[in-house]
Amino acid sequence: MGIVIIGGGAMGRAMYDGWINAGVPENSIAVADLNADLCCGSADFLLRDTGQSKMVVLAVKPQYVASVLEAHAQLLNPGDIVTSVAAGVRLTTLNGLVSDTVVVARAMPNLAVALNSGTIGIAIANGVSEAMVQNLTSVYDKLGKSFCIDEQQIDSFTAIAGSGPAYFFQFVEHLAANCAHLDIHQDIADSIVTQVMVGAAAMLADTDLPGASELRNRVTSQEGTTEAGLKSLEANGVLSQLVKNCLIDARERARELSEIEYRHG
Ligand SMILES: NC(=O)C1=CN([C@@H]2O[C@H](COP(=O)(O)OP(=O)(O)OC[C@H]3O[C@@H](n4cnc5c(N)ncnc54)[C@H](OP(=O)(O)O)[C@@H]3O)[C@@H](O)[C@H]2O)C=CC1
Ligand SMILES: O=C(O)[C@@H]1CCC=N1
Structure with missing residues (x-):
């Protein structure tokens, strides 16, 4: 699965480093940022290449999540995954911006993901298959230890683990x-x-x-x-x-x- 991280700031870069440390091939992961110095790999290629499934990680500030997702929605194929790491952006907001065939989740990591010692809370929309949940958590487990939580718990998780x-x-x-x-x-x-x-x-x-x-x-x-x-x-x-x-x-x-x-x- 290809991984495209949108937003190459503190968190986006930390996740990229963690996944690279964990052995994700460099040609399967990229960071896209408005600042060219913060980009890594070929995000455009991974986003447009329809050959492999992909996970798009939204690692921009909460107020930019909707516009970023809207801008990329047409590049998402059935079965692709969108995870937002933004504090406070709800699953209903994310679901409203992509087609029903795209899997939507929230992840709340902390910066220790850069060293594969992160603590990551994952809240996934109802109705997602068990296989997809396993797939998603296994990708995040490469960054440390993930915990599947209800969305109602994610604000507490953010306060404890994200911060x-x-x-x-x-x-x-x-x-x-x-x-x-x-x-x-x-x-x-x-x-x-x-x-x-x-x-x-x-x-x-x-x-x-x-x-x-x-x-x-x-x-x-x-x-x-x-x-x-x-x-x-x-x-x-x-x-x-x-x-x-x-x-x-x-x-x-x-x-x-x-x-x-x-x-x-
Ligand atoms: N930092 C942390 O420890 C944690 C952060 N988070 C979440 O992660 C998200 C990012 O936080 P953080 O990394 O700290 O923030 P940063 O501001 O460091 O990084 C965000 C990056 O995204 C860029 N960006 C803005 N708009 C776009 C766009 N349209 N396309 C591509 N890139 C864009 C920003 O550029 P510019 O600066 O020019 O706007 C910036 O480089 C937040 O939503 C936060 O809630 C979650 C858990 C922990
Ligand atoms: O301070 C913040 O809002 C983000 C979310 C958790 C850590 N950093």
């Missing part, structure tokens, strides 16, 4: 910036903090090890340094409330985006 890496990066930034208060110079602070996070993530990902809660317990010696630090971090439940607010606000924004009428592009 999630940014929360992590923000925390890393705060850790690194605050090293200065502990007399650790900035020139090594970033490397130290990065290595701490990489090590901790590797432990979390190791299925032979326990989950986050037990791992935290293992680090936390009684009356030791970690206990003192965590006491401050968790004081009055502020961290938990902050995280809750963060997720709720992100989901609310996804919901707001889905209330916008995108039909006009």
Whole structure:
């Protein structure tokens, strides 16, 4: 199956890199962008070539999805797949822009797809065959781990997984910036903090090890340094409330985006 990604920005490029890393042949995948510097491969060829089925991935900002899909709708053949990764653009909007014979889905990836470590939520319109669902999820599984979800869950998935890496990066930034208060110079602070996070993530990902809660317990010696630090971090439940607010606000924004009428592009 050919893959054409429309939009070669942060997400479109990350998906392209992930699929190439996973062994998708370079002549079966392309990126089309208004900026020639962001294009890869022969998108026009893949879009027009009727010989093989194709998946078109809409990786433009939500407000451009409808106009981009309208512009390409006549190039889609029966059985072709359209997936939109845009936050807030509903399946009904997508379905309304293509013929009934084209399969429509929403995917919500995160940037770790570039390293095949992505978390991808997939919501597929009702009535799509099981074989097609398998086909679609197997393509996305090449980018990390995919989860089939109901469309009603996708705004929450966006808040947790789509935006999630940014929360992590923000925390890393705060850790690194605050090293200065502990007399650790900035020139090594970033490397130290990065290595701490990489090590901790590797432990979390190791299925032979326990989950986050037990791992935290293992680090936390009684009356030791970690206990003192965590006491401050968790004081009055502020961290938990902050995280809750963060997720709720992100989901609310996804919901707001889905209330916008995108039909006009
Ligand atoms: N970034 C992320 O981590 C995630 C993003 N997403 C979704 O992915 C989508 C893209 O986000 P992101 O990559 O961050 O955004 P970017 O702005 O980085 O990328 C979008 C790209 O699409 C280009 N573009 C606009 N119109 C067209 C067109 N008609 N044809 C071809 N290319 C076009 C833009 O060009 P120009 O800049 O000139 O307009 C830009 O290069 C969004 O809908 C977002 O909701 C989903 C999950 C995570
Ligand atoms: O911030 C955004 O709206 C997009 C969707 C999830 C991550 N980036």
